[in-house]
Each structure stands twice: as structure tokens, then as C-alpha cells.
Amino acid sequence: xxxxxxxxxxxxxxxxxxxxxxxxxxxxxxxxxxxxxxxxxxxxxxxxxxxxxxxxxxxxxxxxxxxxxxxxxxxxxxxxxxxxxxxxxxxxxxxxxxxxxxxxxxxxxxxxxxxxxxxxxxxxxxxxxxxxxxxxxxxxxxxxxxxxxxxxxxxxxxxxxxxxxxxxxxxxxxxxxxxxxxxxxxxxxxxxxxxxxxxxxxxxxxxxxxxxxxxxxxxxxxxxxxxxxxxxxxxxxxxxxxxxxxxxxxxxxxxxxxxxxxxxxxxxxxxxxxxxxxxxxxxxxxxxxxxxxxxxxxxxxxxxxxxxxxxxxxxxxxxxxxxxxxxxxxxxxxxxxxxxxxxxxxxxxxxxxxxxxxxxxxxxxxxxxxxxxxxxxxxxxxxxxxxx
Amino acid sequence: xxxxxxxxxxxxxxxxxxxxxxxxxxxxxxxxxxxxxxxxxxxxxxxxxxxxxxxxxxxxxxxxxxxxxxxxxxxxxxxxxxxxxxxxxxxxxxxxxxxxxxxxxxxxxxxxxxxxxxxxxxxxxxxxxxxxxxxxxxxxxxxxxxxxxxxxxxxxxxxxxxxxxxxxxxxxxxxxxxxxxxxxxx
Numbered sequence: 043x044x045x046x047x048x049x050x051x052x053x054x055x056x057x058x059x060x061x062x063x064x065x066x067x068x069x070x071x072x073x074x075x076x077x078x079x080x081x082x083x084x085x086x087x088x089x090x091x092x093x094x095x096x097x098x099x100x101x102x103x104x105x106x107x108x109x110x111x112x113x114x115x116x117x118x119x120x121x122x123x124x125x126x127x128x129x130x131x132x133x134x135x136x137x138x139x140x141x142x143x144x145x146x147x148x149x150x151x152x153x154x155x156x157x158x159x160x161x162x163x164x165x166x167x168x169x170x171x172x173x174x175x176x177x178x179x180x181x182x183x184x185x186x187x188x189x190x191x192x193x194x195x196x197x198x199x200x201x202x203x204x205x206x207x208x209x210x211x212x213x214x215x216x217x218x219x220x221x222x223x224x225x226x227x228x229x230x231x232x233x234x235x236x237x238x239x240x241x242x243x244x245x246x247x248x249x250x251x252x253x254x255x256x257x258x259x260x261x262x263x264x265x266x267x268x269x270x271x272x273x274x275x276x277x278x279x280x281x282x283x284x285x286x287x288x289x290x291x292x293x294x295x296x297x298x299x300x301x302x303x304x305x306x307x308x309x310x311x312x313x314x315x316x317x318x319x320x321x322x323x324x325x326x327x328x329x330x331x332x333x334x335x336x337x338x339x340x341x342x343x344x345x346x347x348x349x350x351x352x353x354x355x356x357x358x359x360x361x362x363x364x365x366x367x368x369x370x371x372x373x374x375x376x377x378x379x380x381x382x383x384x385x386x387x388x389x390x391x392x393x394x395x396x397x398x399x400x401x402x403x404x405x406x407x408x409x410x411x412x413x414x415x416x417x418x419x420x421x422x423x424x425x426x427x428x429x430x
Numbered sequence: 431x432x433x434x435x436x437x438x439x440x441x442x443x444x445x446x447x448x449x450x451x452x453x454x455x456x457x458x459x460x461x462x463x464x465x466x467x468x469x470x471x472x473x474x475x476x477x478x479x480x481x482x483x484x485x486x487x488x489x490x491x492x493x494x495x496x497x498x499x500x501x502x503x504x505x506x507x508x509x510x511x512x513x514x515x516x517x518x519x520x521x522x523x524x525x526x527x528x529x530x531x532x533x534x535x536x537x538x539x540x541x542x543x544x545x546x547x548x549x550x551x552x553x554x555x556x557x558x559x560x561x562x563x564x565x566x567x568x569x570x571x572x573x574x575x576x577x578x579x580x581x582x583x584x585x586x587x588x589x590x591x592x593x594x595x596x597x598x599x600x601x602x603x604x605x606x607x608x609x610x611x612x613x614x615x616x
Contacts, residue, residue: 062608066601114600134598136471136565148595151603154584163591166603176605186608189599 044430045099045182046409051089054410059099062178062186067114070190072124076207077104077180078400079416079426081237082352085306086171087413090322091354093155093171100169101181102128103211105203108194109184117191124194125206126187127214127378130166130177133192137165144375149188150175164375181409183430195382198390205389207427208238208396214378215350216242216303217385217394220250222348222372223299228253232288232297232340233273234333236264238399238425239350240303244273246385247301249393256291258284258336260309263422267398288340296342304333305351314358331356338363338371349373399425406430464573464582470594471566474558478537480597481556482525490592493606494585499523504541519543521554532557532570569594 045059085091105125131143146165153163155173169179197206216239231247233240236259244255257268258276265275281287318330341347388394401424412426480486484499495508502523507516521541529538535557542553557570571590573582592602
């Protein structure tokens with residue numbers, strides 16, 4: 043089959059690779075319908091996140107049609123149109139059975155690679171470095187899905203392929219982050235980052251009862267998308283201080299919750315950002331954490347900071363602000379399996395629509411160019427969607 | 431001429447590289463007894479039954495090797511990188527109950543080479559006891575081997591993790607024979 047592979051830092055190619063097969067009895071094989079770029083891919087494409095090997099097929103946000111099922115798969119059928127959360131859940135372990143599927147205790151074949159860093163290894167993920175399992179990714183014609191009955195969710199007829207695609211990750215991550223905000227009716231939730239995850243976090247917060255959402259970014263086309271979905275916006279390059287802008291918009295109190303949806307390659311202004319860039323450029327630090335520090339500073343006292351951006355080993359973490367402001371910090375990779383039914387209901391009811399994230403759609407053969415557009419944010423690209 | 435300890439060391443290095451070869455460059459001292467403790471959401475009897483079953487242990491070993499048993503004599507054939515020839519580790523399984531060496535233990539399973547009577551004899555020990563808060567079984571996998579702690583720790587974790595996965599889900603997580611990367615000969 044054809045697939046997009048990582049051959050090295052900033053070296054991608056579409057190549058012919060082996061077709062996936064059923065390996066374990068709970069496996070399913072999917073014909074990939076749509077698969078999409080994700081900002082977290084940029085971290086290993088740019089060489090900031092280790093653990094890729096030349097030839098790895100990557101991609102972790104996808105939907106498609108079931109073409110093969112293993113002997114122990116009972117609910118999922120050949121022909122089902124399904125969406126699949128990015129993390130592999132077994133559905134049986136302590137974490138999966140308590141609604142934390144990305145923390146799965148059994149699905150990471152390379153758990154020993156992750157334990158030295160995390161203490162306790164998390165679950166596997168498709169196409170996202172070997173410490174995260176080394177599973178084949180979704181930027182391919184076919185993909186193997188372990189535990190098909192747990193991880194394949196049938197898409198209702200009135201949900202489009204594109205909507206189902208983003209339910210796999212951008213919406214699932216944004217929704218998870220909004221749930222972490224413990225939104226009370228009328229709350230104000232600020233979101234740093236108007237990429238796919240940030241936009242979906244804002245939409246999810248409103249669906250969960252937030253009175254206002256304020257999205258912070260610098261790209262006009264993304265701020266337009268946020269505005270079109272019902273958020274107020276702050277262009278951080280057009281204000282002297284994001285903190286003051288948010289204070290002014292909230293009567294001096296600050297947002298009740300702040301979602302950080304940028305990650306380790308964040309942009310910003312000011313001296314600290316210059317220092318971050320310099321340290322990252324010489325590989326003295328994995329992260330440029332300006333948005334994380336801004337989110338912590340911006341949140342009202344006693345509020346919640348929900349961290350969705352992917353970070354490495356961030357230094358210069360402002361713990362004093364967390365303590366003295368009485369903040370609650372919540373974070374996780376997405377809990378898509380837990381929230382899928384609710385997410386699809388919101389999509390069906392029109393309360394959340396991820397469709398505008400798909401600014402570019404192209405064949406898989408053009409995916410290298412798709413990643414270039416996405417990385418450079420050219421032509422208003424929010425997400426490049428590939429049709430294998 | 432290599433002795434049994436050299437053979438075991440080579441086998442274990444191969445197995446470790448097979449399952450967790452990228453853990454890191456650690457050289458030098460011998461393992462002081464790498465230990466990995468995991469909670470398994472199954473009763474002690476179920477976990478013990480898995481470790482007593484050579485077929486199940488073989489499944490947990492996966493690409494690291496294989497094992498055959500004749501009564502309490504277990505012969506391990508462990509993969510060695512760069513060679514099609516596995517190396518053998520002949521052991522005897524001894525089983526004990528509650529032990530003062532492992533307080534609170536319900537079951538202690540110990541594989542070691544009866545021919546190696548040295549103080550630094552290699553061994554694999556699995557200790558099982560009831561986990562706190564009725565969470566199932568606390569499973570301790572201890573490897574005492576002539577390899578660095580980090581490598582032995584990776585092997586112990588991998589064995590314990592796979593055993594838990596097998597008990598919880600009926601299968602062992604694997605990307606073999608379909609890793610995310612291309613075959614080397616592609």
C-alpha cells in the first residue's frame with residue numbers, strides 16, 4: 043500500500059510499504075477514508091521529539107471503513123463506517139474502565155521505553171514514536187486497529203466523514219480539555235491557540251455551558267474561524283499585553299478557566315520567548331513554553347488551567363503562580379473513547395461542527411506538500427486532510 | 431571458553447535488545463537485582479496460574495525468545511541480536527508460599543540454574559501478593575542478572591507488563607511482524 047513515511051528530520055515521503063494484517067484476535071483492519079495532519083506531528087518532524095525511526099508510517103487522526111475483523115471481535119462488522127480515537131485502549135484495565143483510555147495499562151508494546159521518562163507508561167498511539175508503542179500510523183491506505191470493539195465507533199448517518207475524522211482527535215482532545223475546565227453555566231473560558239484542537243476546545247466549552255469563550259492567537263484566518271464559531275478573540279500581536287486584554291474583557295477578574303492548546307513550539311512576544319527560542323534552537327531545551335506560562339498567568343485565582351498542548355521536558359515552569367493563585371492544572375492526552383457518544387451527539391445537534399478545520403483536502407500522494415502547507419500555515423491552512 | 435553465566439548474560443542482552451533495545455546506553459556494573467512491581471486486576475491464583483504455564487510465559491516473552499518446560503525444568507531459548515541461534519538458559523522452577531524474604535507474599539516463583547551455585551547466580555523471581563484496596567494482585571518481577579540495572583529493569587517491566595496484558599485482555603500488545611517502520615531490506 044501507499045503511505046506517508048518519516049525518513050528523518052524534515053524528511054517525509056510517500057512510499058510503498060507492507061499492508062497491515064490482523065495480528066491479535068481483537069484486531070480490526072480499516073481502509074482509511076480520511077486522515078489528517080496534527081500539530082503534534084510537527085514536534086517529531088522538526089526533530090524536537092525523539093523516538094521516530096526512518097520509515098515510520100505516521101498519522102493518528104483518521105476514520106474509515108472496516109475491511110477485516112479478528113476472531114474475538116464481535117460488535118464491529120466489516121463495512122462499518124467508523125471513527126477511531128488516536129490512543130489505543132484495551133477497555134479492560136484499571137484506567138480504561140475508569141474513563142481514562144489514553145492511560146491504558148496494556149496497549150503499549152514499548153512500555154519499557156517510556157517508563158524511564160514517565161515513571162508509569164501510558165497507552166499506545168498510532169504513528170507517534172516508538173516510546174508511544176511504535177504502531178503503524180494512519181497516513182496510509184490501511185491501518186490496523188487493536189481492540190476493534192473498544193476503539194472503533196460507528197459513525198451515525200447524519201455525521202459526515204469530515205466531522206467523524208475530527209472526532210478522532212482534534213475534537214476529542216478539545217472536548218477532553220473542556221471537560222477538564224469543569225465548566226459552570228455562564229463561565230468564561232479562554233483558549234490559547236486557534237488550531238484545530240483550540241477551536242474544538244472553545245466549541246466544546248460552549249456546548250458544555252460556558253457563557254463566553256475567548257480565543258487567543260495571531261493568525262487572522264484562524265481568529266476569523268474562532269469568531270465565526272461564536273468566540274471572542276484576542277490577537278496577541280496587536281495588544282500590549284494579553285493578560286491585560288483578558289482582564290479588561292472579564293471585568294478585572296480573569297477567565298474562570300484557560301485551555302492551553304499550543305504545545306512545545308509555541309510563539310509569543312517578549313524576552314522570555316526570545317530566550318525560549320534560543321534555547322530550543324541549540325537543543326538546550328525541548329520546549330518553547332510561552333503559551334503555557336501565559337495561560338497560567340491569565341487564569342483567574344482559583345481557576346482551572348487545562349493543558350492540551352504536547353510538551354517535552356519544559357523548564358522555567360512558574361510553579362509559584364500555580365500555588366499562590368490556587369490554580370488547578372489538569373492535563374491528559376485525549377479521552378476520546380469516554381466522550382465519543384457525547385461528542386457525536388453534540389455534532390448531530392449542531393452544537394459543535396469541526397468541518398471548518400478541513401481547510402485543505404488532497405490525495406495522500408500530495409501529503410508531503412500538505413504537511414508543508416500545514417507547518418508553514420500557508421494559504422490559511424488549519425488542517426490538511428488526505429484521502430488515501 | 432564461556433561459562434553458563436556468560437551464556438545467560440548474552441541471552442539476556444539479546445532479549446533485552448529485542449524488546450527494549452533503545453532504553454539507553456548504560457554500561458558498567460552488574461544488575462543489583464532489577465525489580466518491577468505492577469498491579470494486575472486479577473486474583474493471585476489467576477496470576478500464579480499464568481506464570482506456572484509455560485505456554486503463557488512463552489506468549490509473554492514474545493519476540494524475546496521462547497521457553498519449554500518438562501515438569502519443573504524450564505529451558506529458555508532467548509533471542510540474540512545478529513544471530514539466528516538462540517542461547518539456552520536451563521533452569522529449575524521452585525515454588526514457595528509466604529516468605530520472610532518477601533513480606534506479605536502469597537506465592538513466590540523462582541527460576542534459577544541449579545548448576546550455578548555461585549553467590550551471584552542469575553535468577554528470575556516472581557512474587558505475588560494481594561494488592562491493597564482489593565485491586566487484585568501485586569506482581570513483583572525481579573531479575574538478578576549480569577547486565578546493567580536499566581536493561582534488566584526494562585526486561586523485568588516488559589515481562590510483567592506483557593503478563594498483565596495477557597491476563598487482562600487475552601493478548602499481548604505487539605507490533606511484530608508489522609512495526610511502524612519499514613523492513614530493513616525494503
